[in-house]
Structures are given as C-alpha cells and as structure tokens.
Amino acid sequence: MSTTQARVAADPTCWSCGAATGGEHFCPACGKLQPLPRGTDYFALFGLTRKLCLDAAELEKRFHQLSWKLHPDNFVRAGEYERELSLDRASQLNDAYRVLRDPISRVEYLLAREGMRKEGEHKQQAPPELLEEIFELNEWLDELRIARQTSSNGEMMALRGKLEAARKNFEEKLRAVDAELDGVFGQWDAALDAGADDAARKKLMTRMNELLNRRSYIRNLAANVQKELAEA
C-alpha cells in the first residue's frame, strides 16, 4: 500500500509542468488533466459531504458538468498518458454516479467507506421478528412444489392465493423498511450538520446496517415467491 500513499502527496504537482495543482482536476498553470488519487471518495468527487438525502436533479447536473470536462471525447487528440487519465477519470465519475444516484447503493457505499459493512457478509441472517412468517412461507412453497408434481389443481389455486398474499405482504414490508431508512437518512444528515460525535454517528450507521440487512432479506423472499409463482 506504500506506493498508494506516496501518490497521494499532500501538495500534488502537475505531471506535465510541475506546478502545484491544489488538487484540481486540471493543472491551473498548464491546463493538463491530472490523475485522481486512488480511493477518492465518491461524495467528494461531486463536491459533496457524506450526506444521504441527495437531490437527484442536482446530482445529475454535477454529473453532466463533470462529464463535459472529463469525457474521453475531449482527449482524442491528446497524448497517450492524458487519454489514459481521461479514461480513468471518466470511468470513475460514471461509477460514482451509478453508486450515488441510487439511495440503497449510496448508503451501502457510505457504510463500506466508514468500515461498517462488508459486501455479502450479513445478508443471509433472517431478521428475528420475521422468523414466524418465513417459516410459514417456506411451508407453502414446499406444498406448492408438491402440488405441482401431483398436479392437483384445486390445491395449487389455493396455494397461489396464499402466496400472492404473502408476496404483497413482503412488498408492503419492503416499503416500510424504505420509509424507515429514509427517516434514518434524515437523522444522519442532521447529525453531520450538528457535528455529532463518533458514538452518535456509529449508532445511526448500525441502525442503517440492520435496516439494509432486513431489506435485502425481504427482497430475496419476495423475489423467490415471485419466481415460484411464475414457474407454477
């Protein structure tokens, strides 16, 4: 990791003319595109703090402004190094926009940056308050599969009705989780504004993490039911 550190010098200088760049996208002296330090925060790339309630129109506007400057179209006639830089910078910009414009991937990214969440680690734990419903659902799904093999039509119809209801129920729950997440997003933003301490922030992030796990679990359930219904 040492070289990564070395690259992110405190006072970056232009690769072309050696002038201090002040961390700008383009060298203030010669105008050449500058490399972006590895691991630059997606929020920072858009000139944003790590707030979670983002105005989609404003984000898109900034995305377009930066695209206009960084897109490889601008560097077709530039030297090879600058062309590579542009490809790097433009792809990073697009990756960042893709992550930030969706509220779920946005909060997942934030939690990962804060060291609170690792990809795929906790998604498979069933939320305790849902255990009973999940148990029931799995029974119905088993019955459906058996009914499908014995092709008992009446039973299938009855089960389909139950499963449709279950699917609606889970979708309802999903909306509730989303609403709750939205609420915590607001609290998080307020906490940042108020300069809340680490403990308070950590508490909010733990809550968001739980909600995300719950959400992902419910979503998988709803998707499974959908799939079984489609196959039946």
Place this chain on the structure above:
Amino acid sequence: MGRVVGIDLGTTYSLIAYLDKETGRPRCIPGPYGETLCPSVVSVDAGGSVVVGEPARRRLLTQPDRTIYSVKRLMGRGVADVQDELKIFPFRIDPESQQVIRVRLGDRLFTPPEISAFILRELKSWAEEFFGDKVDRAVITVPAYFNDAQRQATKDAGRLAGLEVLRLVNEPTAAALAYGLHEKRRGRVAVYDLGGGTFDISILKLISTGEGDIYQVLATNGDTHLGGDDIDNLLQSFARNEIREQFGLDLGHYPEATQELRKALILAKHELSAAESTTVKFPLPGGAGSARAGGAYVRKITRAEYEAWIRPIVDRTMGPVKMALADAKLKPGEMDEVVLVGGSTRIPLVQRTVEEYFGRRPHVELNPDEVVALGAAVQANILETGVKDMLLLDVTPLSLGIETMGGVAAKIIPRNSTIPASAQELFTTGVDNQTGIDIHVLQGERELAKDCRSLARFQLKVPPGPAGLARIEVKFLIDANGILQVAARDLHSGEERSVEVQPSYGLSDAEIEGMLEESIEYAEQDFTERQLIEARNEGETILRATEKSLAQAAEDLSVGLDPAERRAIEAGVAALRQAMADGDYKLIRTRIDELNQATVPLAERMMNRALATALQGKRVAEV
C-alpha cells in the same frame, strides 16, 4: 492527416457520411452509381480481385459460391454460435474454423473482419474520390446490443481497411444525434432501430446544458439476430415450400435460382410496404426440354396475409423494448418522442405496432437508411476538431461478470452502466505456493457462467507464498467503445502486472498484423483501376446475356424481333465493346445503361411468354 468520416457498417447496406463544414450538416457520400447505399455484399473472383457493393450483389446470381452477403451476422462469433444461421444463410464456413470463423469465397478463406474490411475500403474509396483527398480516420457504428467480441471484430475491420477507428458509436445513439440535431427537440426519446439483421431499442434523455447538448442513454436492449433478413428468410421458406408442392421442385439444388427467388421476394416485401397486394413472378429453373421449361411460380400476396406471416417477427422486438423501458424506470406513455430507424421500419405493421405501444406517432421524417451514418459523421467531426457542442453518454448493453466458485457468474459492472465504466476486484491465492490465479471474464445476464458469453480468460502470476497472502487488484474497464480493457496490480509491491488477455472469440494482434500485410495487395489497387475492372466485368455479363437473348429470339420466332430492334441492340453491343476496349469506366457504365435500355422490350416479351406458358400449364393441371 486525411479526412474524417462516419460509417454505418450495416447488415444489408453500408453508408459513409461526412460533415459539410459550410452548412454544418452531415451528408452521405454517393458511390459511382450515384447511390448512397452500398450493398454489404463482397465477391472475390477467380483472379482474386475483389468486388464490393452493387456489382457484387449482381454476382450473387451468377457466382453465388464466390459471393457473400450479411457477413455482419458472423462478426465476433464462433462456429458453434452460427449453426442456426447456416440452415438459412448460404455461408460456406471452413470446417477447420475454431474461435474465429473462416468463410470460403471461391478457393480462398477470409475472416468476417477481413470481409467487412473490403466493404469499409470500398466506402473509403467513394469518399476519397469525392474529396479528392485521403481518408484515414472514421467513426464506425455498431448495433447497441453488440457484445465485446462483435465490437472488437468491427474495430479490427476498420484497422484492416486502413482506418483509425476514432470511436465505435451505437447505431440508435448515432440516429438520436442526427435526429436531435435536425429537430432541435429535447426530452425522453425512444429509438427503435430495426435493420437488415439487427434490432436495437435505446431510451435516451436529450438535455440542454450551459455547455451544450447532452445525449444520455438511459437504457438499451436488443437482439443482434433479428431484422429484415428474417422476413426475407420466412418468405423464402414459404415460397420454396409452395414450389415444392406445386411443381415437385427442390430449389436447394439451384443456388442461382434460389438467389433469383430471394431477389423477387425482397422486391415483393418492399412493394407490400406501399401496396395492398403484390404478385411474385418467378421463372422456374430447368433447361430447355425439361418438363418445367418456361414454367413460373406466380403468387399473389395480400398485405393482410403478409402481416399475419411476419407478425411473430415484429412481436419479437417488443420483449427488448419492454426490458429497456423497465431498466430506464419509465413507462411507454412517458416518452416525448419515438424515432424509427432502419429500413425495416418502413413496414406498416412495424410502424403500427410501435405507435400502439407508445401511444404516440413515431417520427419518420429522416431517411431511416441514412440517419445512422449522418449521426456517425457528426460524432466524427466532434472528435476530429475537438469543437464540442454536444456530448454522447452511452451505456454498456450487457452486464460484465467474472466466473466464481461453482461456475456462478458474479456481475461486476451492471448492464446499462454509462461508459466508460470500471470495477476493481481483489484476488488472492487459495493454496500455498500457488503461482497463478485463473480469471474468466463473461458478458451477459444469466446466473451461470456457462450461459453467459465468454469474453476472455487470463492468468494472474503471483509470487509463491502462503495461501491468501497475495493481493492482486484487477481493474476491468469498459472503454467508450464498449470494449473491455484489463489491468492488474500487486497491492503488496504496488507494481502493475501485465495481463495477457486471450480473447475467446477474436483475432490476436499478430493475426491482424499478418492480415494487414496480406491486404496491402488490395489496398494498393487504385480506385479508378478497380472501377474499370468492375465495369468491364459487368459489361461482360450483360454482353453474354444479350447474346443469349438474341440467339433465343432467332430460334423462337414467336418472340418477335424486328430488324430495326435487332440493329439497335447490335449497335449497343458494339458501342459497349468499344468502350470496354478503351478503358474509361464512366463511359462503359453509360454504354451498359444504353444497351440495357435497348434490350428492355425484348426482355419483357420473353418474360411475358414465360409467364403465359406457366399460366397455361397451370390451367391444364387444374383440369
């Protein structure tokens, strides 16, 4: 530096366009026949000389085994991929072909990029003749739904044709660009592009900003094997069945007649876009003296009947349309404009289907054949001059993935991500002293690696050590052409690792270098010289045909050929022979046209007699 152009390398037709600096408008460049459409047909004659476009299309009838059309269907595909096509298309694929198909034309083998390069080189010569200047750089369009290998094959074709490919642009996006420029409209636009062999749907947002206009693709979908060709094949199989039933004749034994039938049916298809019914007239093959001599297959087709036949093909386009809208998170009624692109959107059923679905009348103001090339010319000009008043933000049509444990495809860049796009993945070793990590890159939406398209395989070298110690970060980057680049880095040492990516379906750099050397013989052929060869070949064909007709008319007096007409034809023949000896290709073309004019009445009379005989024959059979 030479000129910059935009090229639409199509399945059926290809076009070349440039931006007229005086008017600021893109224009298509006409070829030697005055037409902007160059048939995407290539023919290699016994002497090894290559003919492209209209003269090659004529050779489909006379030398089908040396001539190929719709080669775009083979670009970037392996032998196993095209088995279905082989049932319908007369591609003569070398049985020894492996990942890259080799097609036999006469006694020589060519890869699809080489054949496409012949088409590109032809178009390039049109432009060079037009400008009186070299052309060395181009923007080439590809179907939006083309995968990495198909894009790479197109880029290779450009390189083989001596063109620096500034950018590959998606066809519907190019069309939107030409359309937006023309109409000055803003908002959400759906581009429905049904061409000869491919179907694309793209959902775009056109936005005006302080800097200029942005054309942002929200989602794209499609089918790279769905188009007008499918309609032609359908009509052809109907007609062949009917011919088999009525006459007990299998056209499979008559490649030349099969091409004649195809031509007649394509003509009928075109007529049915305007007329309520049409009649196909096809003289049956079989020499004089055979039972079928002078017989013909005559079939009236009504619009209603035709539409019932092709509806399943048109309906197949709607699946991708729905998926693209779902990915863009939009409903059909939320589009501000719907634009139709591609020759097959002239079909009234297609227009009706699209209009019903979106609840809005589609735009047809721009020529659906030219609009893609025009858009490519606009983008070419932006890249050449750096003067930018618009920006295209396109997407990758397919998810990029890597194979993980148990053969599962893990998606690392989702479909419809704005390009360039990238993903970083960290790899490590699973056993002690492992020296390499195998990586398999995939493209597609399916869960399992085996169901996705294999893009490439490579091995990361790692220094021997305990399992799990190595930390190699691999960066997968899809560039602005939609083509994958891979770079790796050892996080312990910070060193970049070179990655030798062997494409699963494609040519290596060395192979392309080899082909480039081979192709110099073609490149050095000067435009005029080539035109002369083509014009002479064409002249020979018409002379042979005319002599045959004259001989037939002499034998069969009922055709009726009066001395004045005979003298006019003979004078035409003599004038053409003289022009061919003199060697001015433009004069040869004029003489060919004149001779054609002179022989039209005779040809018509002979055709009518053939038809009359056929109808007579039918009535007898009915009794």
